[in-house]
Amino acid sequence: METKNLSRRDFMKLSSLAGAALTVGFYFPANAKEASVVTLDTAENLGIDLNAWISIDTSGKVTITNHRSEMGQGSFQSVPQIIAEELEVDLNQVNIVFAQGNNAKYGSQITGGSSTVRGTYKKLLNLSATAREMLVEAAAKKWNVSKAECYAENGHVIHKPSGKKFHYGELVAEASKLTPPTAVKLKDPKDYKILRKPMPRQDTPMKVNGTAMFGLDKKLPGMLYAVVERNPRFQGKVKSFDDTETKKVPGVKHVLAVKMSVFNTLREGVAVVADSTWAAMQGRKVLKVEWDDTGFDHVSTEQLYAKMNDDLKTKEGLSFKTKGNFAAAVEKADKKLDVVYETPYESHSCMEPVNCTAHYQDDKLEIWGPIQGPDWVQDLLSPLLDLPKEKIIVNMTFLGGGFGRKAFMDYPHEAAVISKVIKAPVQVVWTREDDTTQGPFRPGMVYQCAGGVKNGSISAFKAKLAGQDMDHQWPGAQKDSYLGSTTEGFLEPYFESIPHYSFSDVPLDVPIPVMWWRSVYASTNGFAFESFMDELAHEAGKDPLDFRRQHLGNERYQTLITKLEEVTGWKTRKKNEGYGVAITECFSSIVGEVVKVSKKADGKVKIDKVWAVMDCGWYVNPDIIRAQVEGSVIMALGAATVHATHFKDGKAVEQNFNTYKMPRIIDTPEIEVHVVDNDEKAGGVGEPGLPPFTPALTNAIFDLTGKRIRKLPFALEEV
Amino acid sequence: MASITLKINSKTYTLEADPKMPLLWAIRDLAGLTGTKYGCGIAQCGACTVHLAGSPVRSCSIPVSAVANKDITTIEGLSADNTHPVQQAWIQEQVPQCGYCQSGQIMAATALLRKTPSPTDKDIDAAMQGHICRCGTYPRIRKAIKTASQLMTQKASAK
Numbered sequence: 034m035e036t037k038n039l040s041r042r043d044f045m046k047l048s049s050l051a052g053a054a055l056t057v058g059f060y061f062p063a064n065a066k067e068a069s070v071v072t073l074d075t076a077e078n079l080g081i082d083l084n085a086w087i088s089i090d091t092s093g094k095v096t097i098t099n100h101r102s103e104m105g106q107g108s109f110q111s112v113p114q115i116i117a118e119e120l121e122v123d124l125n126q127v128n129i130v131f132a133q134g135n136n137a138k139y140g141s142q143i144t145g146g147s148s149t150v151r152g153t154y155k156k157l158l159n160l161s162a163t164a165r166e167m168l169v170e171a172a173a174k175k176w177n178v179s180k181a182e183c184y185a186e187n188g189h190v191i192h193k194p195s196g197k198k199f200h201y202g203e204l205v206a207e208a209s210k211l212t213p214p215t216a217v218k219l220k221d222p223k224d225y226k227i228l229r230k231p232m233p234r235q236d237t238p239m240k241v242n243g244t245a246m247f248g249l250d251k252k253l254p255g256m257l258y259a260v261v262e263r264n265p266r267f268q269g270k271v272k273s274f275d276d277t278e279t280k281k282v283p284g285v286k287h288v289l290a291v292k293m294s295v296f297n298t299l300r301e302g303v304a305v306v307a308d309s310t311w312a313a314m315q316g317r318k319v320l321k322v323e324w325d326d327t328g329f330d331h332v333s334t335e336q337l338y339a340k341m342n343d344d345l346k347t348k349e350g351l352s353f354k355t356k357g358n359f360a361a362a363v364e365k366a367d368k369k370l371d372v373v374y375e376t377p378y379e380s381h382s383c384m385e386p387v388n389c390t391a392h393y394q395d396d397k398l399e400i401w402g403p404i405q406g407p408d409w410v411q412d413l414l415s416p417l418l419d420l421p422k423e424k425i426i427v428n429m430t431f432l433g434g435g436f437g438r439k440a441f442m443d444y445p446h447e448a449a450v451i452s453k454v455i456k457a458p459v460q461v462v463w464t465r466e467d468d469t470t471q472g473p474f475r476p477g478m479v480y481q482c483a484g485g486v487k488n489g490s491i492s493a494f495k496a497k498l499a500g501q502d503m504d505h506q507w508p509g510a511q512k513d514s515y516l517g518s519t520t521e522g523f524l525e526p527y528f529e530s531i532p533h534y535s536f537s538d539v540p541l542d543v544p545i546p547v548m549w550w551r552s553v554y555a556s557t558n559g560f561a562f563e564s565f566m567d568e569l570a571h572e573a574g575k576d577p578l579d580f581r582r583q584h585l586g587n588e589r590y591q592t593l594i595t596k597l598e599e600v601t602g603w604k605t606r607k608k609n610e611g612y613g614v615a616i617t618e619c620f621s622s623i624v625g626e627v628v629k630v631s632k633k634a635d636g637k638v639k640i641d642k643v644w645a646v647m648d649c650g651w652y653v654n655p656d657i658i659r660a661q662v663e664g665s666v667i668m669a670l671g672a673a674t675v676h677a678t679h680f681k682d683g684k685a686v687e688q689n690f691n692t693y694k695m696p697r698i699i700d701t702p703e704i705e706v707h708v709v710d711n712d713e714k715a716g717g718v719g720e721p722g723l724p725p726f727t728p729a730l731t732n733a734i735f736d737l738t739g740k741r742i743r744k745l746p747f748a749l750e751e752v
Numbered sequence: 753m754a755s756i757t758l759k760i761n762s763k764t765y766t767l768e769a770d771p772k773m774p775l776l777w778a779i780r781d782l783a784g785l786t787g788t789k790y791g792c793g794i795a796q797c798g799a800c801t802v803h804l805a806g807s808p809v810r811s812c813s814i815p816v817s818a819v820a821n822k823d824i825t826t827i828e829g830l831s832a833d834n835t836h837p838v839q840q841a842w843i844q845e846q847v848p849q850c851g852y853c854q855s856g857q858i859m860a861a862t863a864l865l866r867k868t869p870s871p872t873d874k875d876i877d878a879a880m881q882g883h884i885c886r887c888g889t890y891p892r893i894r895k896a897i898k899t900a901s902q903l904m905t906q907k908a909s910a911k
């Protein structure tokens with residue numbers, strides 16, 4: 034079978050292995066729940082398409098295929114770190130290659146939902162331990178001793194009684210002939226030597242000398258550069274274009290109309306292709322395009338928010354989850370609240386603007402780019418371009434940020450189409466303006482939160498959301514289906530302790546493309562839920578941290594609250610300091626954050642410090658977790674206080690960093706991150722640190738000033 | 753189109769370019785040095801920072817004709833083997849996340865430390881606030897600049 038041979042050849046090429054090698058990978062036998070581990074040879078004999086994960090060659094070099102993309106969150110580091118631990122090798126012995134898109138081989142490769150570690154770590158631990166056991170067994174055979182007298186350490190197998198040693202490389206030929214053991218013993222986390230240690234990231238050296246290859250750094254012989262003038266109103270057609278002036282710009286080679294797939298529509302534009310990025314940009318400046326926007330509402334932010342607010346008042350909403358009888362319970366409450374929170378649309382604004390390099394030739398397509406889901410690109414492009422999946426090769430470069438945006442497949446589609454038409458390799462560059470204005474965006478949401486307290490605890494809780502449902506954008510989507518993420522960010526134990534609740538949403542149907550944005554709906558839900566918890570605590574006359582403790586009767590949450598209380602000095606805080614807390618949960622991780630604010634000499638509010646306690650269960654590298662939480666806090670700070678995307682006349686208003694402002698080093702408070710040690714199931718680390726920051730900040734401002742902020746973004750200067 | 757001579761990292765490049773082409777695109781597309789990054793094109797983010805005669809400049813906002821024959825240093829010219837103290841400090845403090853902004857950050861930090869060997873927090877804010885890091889590595893950048901300052905002092909006193 035062709036794929037099988039391809040897989041072996043590709044893996045050999047990727048890993049540049051010499052001679053004999055021990056290669057083990059896993060596959061899922063038909064009808065089996067658990068993965069099985071086999072050697073490459075067995076896989077070939079049985080015709081199994083193997084997941085080629087680990088290979089050790091005769092020199093002892095270990096090669097690992099990294100099937101996930103690297104966009105800053107550290108998967109480059111975490112996958113090898115897991116493998117090196119159970120394989121008993123030094124991280125420096127390990128060579129990592131990026132896999133090409135192939136979901137038959139690797140399972141879903143989408144890097145999103147903070148899933149890299151939590152989705153695969155058990156399989157990886159097992160696989161590495163299996164390889165190690167095979168090497169130990171091979172050594173025992175060679176020495177003719179019992180396996181029990183041998184152990185593996187630092188790339189060697191050692192015979193304990195005699196002190197004799199074999200280098201892994203000397204054992205691979207023998208080991209590759211063995212049948213992998215079916216059950217292996219994994220280490221107790223307290224014996225970890227590499228896992229849970231702040232190992233330096235292996236990609237750091239190439240990110241400090243300019244050698245790390247991002248999407249925009251790809252160069253191919255004969256490659257041209259393209260920029261595309263796309264319809265600024267998201268939908269509608271190219272009526273006509275005039276490229277007379279464009280064609281006069283030196284370096285411009287082609288001008289062509291192109292379409293790319295955006296959910297259920299084809300976004301239209303006109304591409305200018307030239308021999309340098311700059312020449313293409315110059316050509317685009319003098320291009321004249323006429324658009325046909327018939328049938329498309331030229332929406333504005335004011336209209337959108339008026340509609341969402343109105344929907345909350347007048348529409349029933351699609352029920353997601355209810356318990357008891359909210360309406361009756363709230364009537365009997367001692368104190369009642371009914372408030373509205375607003376959160377804005379946001380652009381992802383990855384530091385590396387969206388881009389893609391494509392080469393279409395001889396009915397084969399090869400793509401290079403900052404791509405979060407290479408297998409998704411194959412899935413999307415195969416029917417669109419009428420190419421079988423194996424004729425679409427997707428190469429992942431480093432990503433200069435992803436945050437959800439680069440899981441979307443519009444830009445590879447557009448690049449492929451251009452390359453096919455001009456019959457040359459092409460790099461499509463989105464300018465910063467394109468990147469900021471074209472979406473997909475984080476959807477703006479409006480929340481009605483209502484509830485009551487009785488005898489000091491929550492007796493009724495209601496959250497009704499208005500905003501776009503991402504799932505409603507796909508072709509054939511059922512637009513009367515409720516939003517599956519309605520309670521994302523909400524803490525599980527509340528569902529037990531709150532006797533009457535109701536969660537629902539009113540979907541907003543507008544043609545603005547929206548997409549996952551770091552922590553997705555939790556990024557906005559968290560603000561509404563955790564602000565409202567604070568408001569209820571205040572109504573109940575309780576300390577906000579105690580109020581949460583009282584409703585979260587589960588050991589994991591209690592531990593987290595106690596830890597937050599200890600590290601922040603919550604109980605001993607002073608009168609002129611504002612403290613705010615928020616706790617959210619998403620992607621199987623729970624994060625609590627406390628923000629401390631005070632007043633500057635001029636009376637304005639400033640952020641003094643942020644504490645975060647992250648409980649992500651089983652984890653790999655505490656330093657990467659700290660970095661991810663620091664980054665999440667700063668990203669949340671930006672969305673809360675400095676930027677938002679507005680719409681006017683159907684177009685996004687903010688275009689570049691002069692109006693879509695970013696937090697700067699000077700805005701950055703001290704951030705202290707603590708990681709909880711436990712053996713719960715591994716949760717995500719790239720996103721869950723984001724949602725609690727904003728409500729912790731606004732709760733702190735309330736604590737200091739008595740002013741409640743219910744609408745984002747707000748300027749710290751204006752509090 | 754005109755023939756323009758650029759001196760990048762002590763190497764001479766003779767390029768055919770539109771004299772108005774920003775230095776950034778000449779460095780990336782014509783000289784093929786891709787360590788210098790495009791972030792905004794309007795002098796707002798600092799990703800494109802290089803040194804011009806030792807001072808940090810935004811290469812996206814300088815026409816290539818203005819820098820002919822002048823000494824330009826890019827990240828590749830700092831040191832290829834990561835021996836520069838600023839690079840070492842960046843590794844020690846594990847600054848980069850996605851890494852895209854870091855060439856610019858490092859070039860700015862290097863220029864700051866050359867002028868101000870022991871910068872205060874205020875000096876750091878002033879020198880670095882033109883540089884955006886979307887991944888939020890700011891706390892580590894601050895630390896790394898202080899570490900680099902120490903490494904440089906040690907190096908100087910060892911001589």
Ligand code: FES
Nearest residue numbers: 791792793798812
């Ligand atoms: S690209 Fe030059 S400052 Fe942003």
Ligand code: FES
Nearest residue numbers: 850851885886887
């Ligand atoms: S490290 Fe990603 S933008 Fe700075």
